[in-house]
Amino acid sequence: MAYQVNGKVVESTETGYLVNQADWDKAVATEIARGEGLDLTQDHWDVIEYLRDQYFNHSGELPNNRHILKGMQEVWSDRKVDNKTLFDLFPGNPSKQAGRIAGLPESMRKGGY
Incomplete structure (x- = not known):
């Protein structure tokens, strides 16, 4: 499983957790949340x-x-x-x-x- 964020592929486990924590930023968080149906406040x-x-x-x-x-x-x-x-x-x-x-x-x- 992977997330597409700003043209970059961010790898995740099959349960959606990031493989590499260094890949995290607010854009990645927003994309993960969007995939879970959340609009972050x-x-x-x-x-x-x-x-x-x-x-x-x-x-x-x-x-x-x-x-x-x-x-x-x-x-x-x-x-x-x-x-x-x-x-x-x-x-x-x-x-x-x-x-x-x-x-x-x-x-x-x-x-x-």
Whole structure:
């Protein structure tokens, strides 16, 4: 599987995760999201940037939905954030779908922590 972005082929796994994380940029993220039926808003970008920060600046951490929820509550302190908020943004599971759009590797956790 591959994505076509600005005339360039970006390779991905059969589940849509980038093979090479260095290929990621906002245009790639937008193309992945478009393929998943999402039109990225600032709220989407806030989650994507949070995930990328956690992964690249915290020893490769791939936050689960609970940790994303806590992180977004800090970012969006002016409003209530709950699971519905995250699933409205990323209906395909926030940690997995947003992680794929953020260009992060696929999480292999099977639930729990």
